[in-house]
Amino acid sequence: xxxxxxxxxxxxxxxxxxxxxxxxxxxxxxxxxxxxxxxxxxxxxxxxxxxxxxxxxxxxxxxxxxxxxxxxxxxxxxxxxxxxxxxxxxxxxxxxxxxxxxxxxxxxxxxxxxxxxxxxxxxxxxxxxxxxxxxxxxxxxxxxxxxxxxxxxxxxxxxxxxxxxxxxxxxxxxx
Amino acid sequence: xxxxxxxxxxxxxxxxxxxxxxxxxxxxxxxxxxxxxxxxxxxxxxxxxxxxxxxxxxxxxxxxxxxxxxxxxxxxxxxxxxxxxxxxxxxxxxxxxxxxxxxxxxxxxxxxxxxxxxxxxxxxxxxxxxxxxxxxxxxxxxxxxxxxxxxxxxxxxxxxxxxxxxxxxxxxxxx
Numbered sequence: 001x002x003x004x005x006x007x008x009x010x011x012x013x014x015x016x017x018x019x020x021x022x023x024x025x026x027x028x029x030x031x032x033x034x035x036x037x038x039x040x041x042x043x044x045x046x047x048x049x050x051x052x053x054x055x056x057x058x059x060x061x062x063x064x065x066x067x068x069x070x071x072x073x074x075x076x077x078x079x080x081x082x083x084x085x086x087x088x089x090x091x092x093x094x095x096x097x098x099x100x101x102x103x104x105x106x107x108x109x110x111x112x113x114x115x116x117x118x119x120x121x122x123x124x125x126x127x128x129x130x131x132x133x134x135x136x137x138x139x140x141x142x143x144x145x146x147x148x149x150x151x152x153x154x155x156x157x158x159x160x161x162x163x164x165x166x167x168x169x170x171x172x173x174x175x
Numbered sequence: 176x177x178x179x180x181x182x183x184x185x186x187x188x189x190x191x192x193x194x195x196x197x198x199x200x201x202x203x204x205x206x207x208x209x210x211x212x213x214x215x216x217x218x219x220x221x222x223x224x225x226x227x228x229x230x231x232x233x234x235x236x237x238x239x240x241x242x243x244x245x246x247x248x249x250x251x252x253x254x255x256x257x258x259x260x261x262x263x264x265x266x267x268x269x270x271x272x273x274x275x276x277x278x279x280x281x282x283x284x285x286x287x288x289x290x291x292x293x294x295x296x297x298x299x300x301x302x303x304x305x306x307x308x309x310x311x312x313x314x315x316x317x318x319x320x321x322x323x324x325x326x327x328x329x330x331x332x333x334x335x336x337x338x339x340x341x342x343x344x345x346x347x348x349x350x
Binding site: 040041042043050052063065067079081082083084085086087090091093094097098099 | 215216217218225227238240242254256257258259260261262265266268269272273274
């Protein structure tokens with residue numbers, strides 16, 4: 001499964017929100033997401049471009065592994081695996097026992113919207129500002145998905161510089 | 176949290192079963208447990224005496240980390256952390272992406288009994304035979320718990336050699 005995603009820092013997120021609703025997009029939920037990122041004892045994820053994240057949001061805990069990023073037509077593509085956990089604290093203990101170390105904490109208010117098979121997120125990230133993410137999940141046709149993401153971005157006026165690094169990397173780069 | 180546990184290979188498991196019921200123990204469930212053990216890329220759990228296991232049983236998947244074993248009065252003591260997962264396949268993919276490797280598969284039919292705050296398991300392990308495990312979980316008073324495990328073993332006639340290694344290690348030692 002491939003995730004095709006763009007992320008753009010925007011000055012006026014309310015304008016994007018209006019356009020999403022105008023074309024028929026639906027607000028699905030608003031959540032506070034607390035992400036804890038870990039680094040491995042045997043390789044440096046900052047070098048290998050991987051991520052291991054435990055996200056707590058809406059009473060659920062999700063473990064996510066993301067593989068190295070590739071790009072296709074300006075969209076970000078990477079392998080992603082998700083597993084729901086029943087206990088963030090016990091999993092943190094297991095990771096630490098295995099030698100993994102927490103390296104960063106990212107907190108954001110995220111409004112989720114859906115439009116067709118797109119996921120759109122409007123993010124207000126602590127210490128970083130406001131961003132729009134547009135995402136499509138595809139089994140294999142990455143090129144077509146990237147083109148569709150591109151077209152929706154234009155329709156919504158999401159026209160700034162595309163950011164290919166994560167909030168984690170943005171946050172670490174500002175420290 | 177500490178797990179105080181003894182494990183004994185027994186010739187006549189039905190005799191033990193009768194004694195458990197005679198003293199008031201209750202059968203709680205019988206399950207087939209499929210355990211997949213992993214080794215780490217950065218250290219050898221066979222050397223460090225740790226275990227990382229994903230158990231599938233009764234429709235549930237549980238991740239367990241066990242720390243190095245210590246012994247107290249013949250009982251085995253080790254740190255144990257458990258996390259329930261909603262997806263064994265995705266977690267296997269994450270572990271493999273992180274460089275962990277599956278090293279053994281242990282399958283057993285396990286009958287669980289409870290007596291007071293003890294957990295008793297009667298195990299029929301593929302390729303290994305029949306075993307009794309008696310376990311107590313304690314927050315801090317390991318010595319008292321070990322004594323109680325010892326007394327219950329005597330009452331039940333669980334009198335053979337105490338095995339301080341895991342089914343994983345037993346299985347690997349027979350290969």
